[in-house]
Amino acid sequence: MTAFFASPADVRERLAAVDYLADDAIATTVFLADALGKPLLVEGPAGVGKTELAKAVAKAANAELIRLQCYEGLDEARALYEWNYKKQLLRIQAAGSDQAWERTHDDIFTEEFLLERPLLAAIRRSEPTVLLIDETDKTDVEVEGLLLEVLSDYQVTIPELGTVAAVRKPFVVLTSNAARELSEALKRRCLYLHLDYPGPERERDIVLAQVPGIEADLAEQLVRTVGTLRALEIKKAPSIAETIDWARTLLALGLDQLDEAAVAQTLGVVLKHVSDQERAVKELGLR
Amino acid sequence: MSLVDRHTGFVAALREAGLPVSLAEGLDAVRALQVIDLVDRPSLRSAYAATLVKRPAHRVTFDMLFDLWFPSALGGGTASAGADQEPSRSTGPPALDPEVQAIRRELSDLLLTADDAALSQFVRMAVGRFGRAPGQRSWFSSGVLRAMSADTLMAGLLSAVLQGQERGGLAERVARRRFRDRITRFEQLVATEVRRRIAEETGVERTARLVVRPPLERLDFNRATRAELTALRREVYPLARRLATRLTAKHRHGRRGRLDFRRTVRASLSTGGVPLTTHHKPRRPHKPELVILCDASDSVSSFAHFTLLLTFALREQFTKVRAFAFIDSTDEITRFFQPGVDVADAMTRLAREADLVWITGRSNYGHAIEVFADRYADAIGPRTSLLILGDARSNYGDLALPTLKRLVAGARHAYWLNPEPRRDWDTGDSAASAYDAVVPMFECRNLTQLLEFVEEIA
Structure with missing residues (x-):
């Protein structure tokens, strides 16, 4: 993976060029997240520019922003991937009765029938990507478990296809309003930035x-x-x-x-x- | 000391101060050190903070320890190396010393600007000059703060910025707060500098152990300073919000309610009368009624305040909350906590207007309980949870145990929260175990314990 930024000063300059004024702590932490290839957890009160930071990084690094908006009830099918059942059904019906079941089975669990959701999409992209997981605190605790594999190894395991590893590590930003304490396991894997009201x-x-x-x-x-x-x-x-x-x-x-x-x-x-x-x-x- | 030793020492000190720093996070920090410019102290601080500190409440402790382990200078610093040796002449009041006055003028100029680096430089000089009186062996910030008496500079600072504008208005308040912040910053810098000097002479580990205070959520209510109490009060709303989220989630995830026979049968029609899926009635949320009876005497007032604030911030989780306060007589205080009422106001009005004192103005649990049973017995019914807050120190007075027993029997649950550490129970005039026999008593010294308890009953 090639890094986006050369030094904290570089971060600051390029963020300023896209109208995001970073202070020392922000610049250093963004630089570290980039250089170490670790996800960045940004926490702080509402309206201090947490989401803006991710957008600004994407703009400054000329990367595409993929956004996963979290909410209560978010599940695997909405965050990671889903099988396109309708298309699979059509495929089975179109196959006719002369084809062996094994072949049909192998056919319907292929790329063609896979619906990408933000997390998988971010991992499979070969161009520079910023993945924004917004309002992580709004999800249920189970989703955090889902994020762990993605965030620590940058890979997703799909039982029918095997493990999909990242072609190019995305720059991951998680934001949280601290409406609930995120789990220790998730925090441990992230770099932490507390954004407060500015001076x-x-x-x-x-x-x-x-x-x-x-x-x-x-x-x-x-x-x-x-x-x-x-x-x-x-x-x-x-x-x-x-x-x-x-x-x-x-x-x-x-x-x-x-x-x-x-x-x-x-x-x-x-x-x-x-x-x-x-x-x-x-x-x-x-x- | 090599860099690795310093790093491991620092991490060990953080752990000792109660920050949960895992091995993996320590390694992350080392990796971060490899890619940043180590000479740049602010970015070293940010690198450590980003990798090791994952809770805002721990940041204060972290900063304090960072300043000890990675000091900004050695000795008197480079610029004022000679200043240390010069003993301060304490002949007469320092305010009259022309040299002190010159230094104070310099401080006044620095407070006007926002130049933090220059202020740190100045503090280093000032501590070198006034931090150690002749004959003293250690460093003290009190000497510096007395000599500088920054608060008395306020009038001059205000007239410098307001320049003939109308006084007493918005402009003055805004300016006053700005300088108040700057002066607080100055005082913090002095404290940091003094700690650094002490650490240099007596060793970093020892100093760290002496100066570090527990993080806010583990701080004893009874030992908090005024600034910490304000900080705690600010925490109440975010905490209540977090707790409410958790409680609602818990209720939703709980087991399903009773079988809804009608809907199940109706749904079974589409499957030929076989009830493949059962339908359930939504579970009625468990919302207890809460009656709080709290000791408002000085010894426990800060604890009682927090518990009241928290329960009223959480009022949606309860059907009804009624609160009563007592010292040696009891009065209802629910009216001070109407929705939307200002928190700080409620507290001052409570102290001023509620009728809590009968004769002495010292806690008398016996009489307070009798008065409560006499006037407000109707507050307690079979659906109420009774919550008593107090240290059970009745000044050797009557305990009114039979009355309390009767009250408790009428309530659904009863709990007693005691802000004293368990080892102090039953010492002196504490009647903890006598009351414990009637009402189960819990130790509740800090926010963590309080939250655990509230989550339990709601």
């Missing part, structure tokens, strides 16, 4: 990159205010995505100063619980 400088740069036309001064005020909101004891701290929404809102309303009135007017963009809003109004002295 004010980095968040300001993100806002400037994502919201064209915003004044640097306003962006600075904005991220500092968001930082203050996050420090309050509230139920749902504003995410980066919400900071960006806020910046767009201010721009659309034509506000160029983030003063008490402006904050009180637009607070609903960042805080989405009544009790959180009340608390912010009280603590920041908005009224």
Whole structure:
């Protein structure tokens, strides 16, 4: 396998070129995941750019992104592969009665009747691939067991066909909101990156990159205010995505100063619980 | 010490501090070290963190140990090698010393900028200068923090950025928080630097053992500092969410409900009356009613707070939750926990408005239980689980065991959570085993134990 990146600095530069601003930890961890050929588990609160990271890596490395969205009830047939039963049935009926059963049996369990699902597809591709397994914490524990073989050896065992090993190891990113603790076995096989809310400088740069036309001064005020909101004891701290929404809102309303009135007017963009809003109004002295 | 020795020492220290670092992960770390630039300390830190630390709660411990095993400098560092030997002159209050004032001005400038490297450099110098008073053998951060008294710089910092803007408004609050964060960062750096100096003189392993605190989920409620309590409170909602997910999953995966005879027979018609597949009624979710009776006196209040917060955050898992608090008298406190109410508010209102004190204001379990039985006996019915939170220290007062026995007999289940370590039960005025005979008592000192218990009853 040829690596995507040459050094952490290279990661940072190329991610920045596709508008993803990585800090030291992100750059080093992505570089290591690439260099060691290990899956990368990204955990953190909602809306800090976990999924974006995978997309940015794919873009920066010129690789195709294959995405497996996890949900409750996800099973092997949706994640790995499935036999195309209808086509197999047609094949059996078309074969007629003169053909021996053994031959038909061998015929219907071939590539032709195999439906690829994201995990198998990612493993069989010979071009550069980024495999994104999104919201891993939403699946049932059994699916984690399924992932173990894929993630540690990059191979899939299909009883009728044998073991399919990776032609070229994909770059795997798993994301999780920590709604449930992932199993130790899965964590052990991954490199771990905890993405948290960024520091004010980095968040300001993100806002400037994502919201064209915003004044640097306003962006600075904005991220500092968001930082203050996050420090309050509230139920749902504003995410980066919400900071960006806020910046767009201010721009659309034509506000160029983030003063008490402006904050009180637009607070609903960042805080989405009544009790959180009340608390912010009280603590920041908005009224 | 070779690199391999240092690596194994570091991994051993992490394990000793309670981080589950497996052999495979240790090897991953070594492989990572081969591909990164070892001279670059931040990327060395990230490499270790990515391979060894898989839980955010362990990160604090990891950072502390990393700073000890891979120190940022040796001795006084290169830039201020001479500064160490210079004894600090403690004639008169340090605030009047012109040299100290110059240093404080420098600190003030550094706090205004966001230059972390320069701040670390400054801290190294400051600890070298003020960290060890003449005659002291070890290093202390208190001396540095006293001499710098960073908090008193706040007024100057604020007026530097606000420049004539209206005071007391949003701008000031935002700026104040920004500097508060910077000052906290400064204090952290001082603590790290002092630890590094101590480790240099007394050995890394020994220092590590002294300074490492248990991770948040294993921290004793009674021993937590104020900052840790705030951190714990922040954990309550994510924890409750995680627990709720697990509980719903558990309920769904449980055995199927009773046979649905009608549907089974109907379905059998298509197979000629042979019931090939049986249909079952969905199982009714088991949702107990919960009555919580908690000791709100100072000795156990932080524990009681957490348990209350957690149970109310989990209220969907119960049919009904009613909470009562007592010190030496009992009052219902359910009203402070209405849905959507702010957590911190509820706690302050509880302390202010609830009628918990009868005479002394010291725990009196006997009287509290009598009052509860007298006023709120109707809260307990055959479907209720009664949960008592307290250390069973009744100041040698009456225990009201017969009343409690009657209450427990009326409830479906009863549990007692005691935040004290089991070895302290029955010491002094603790009536643990007397109550244990009536209500099964469990030790519940940290979040892990609390979660295990809640999962058990829900």
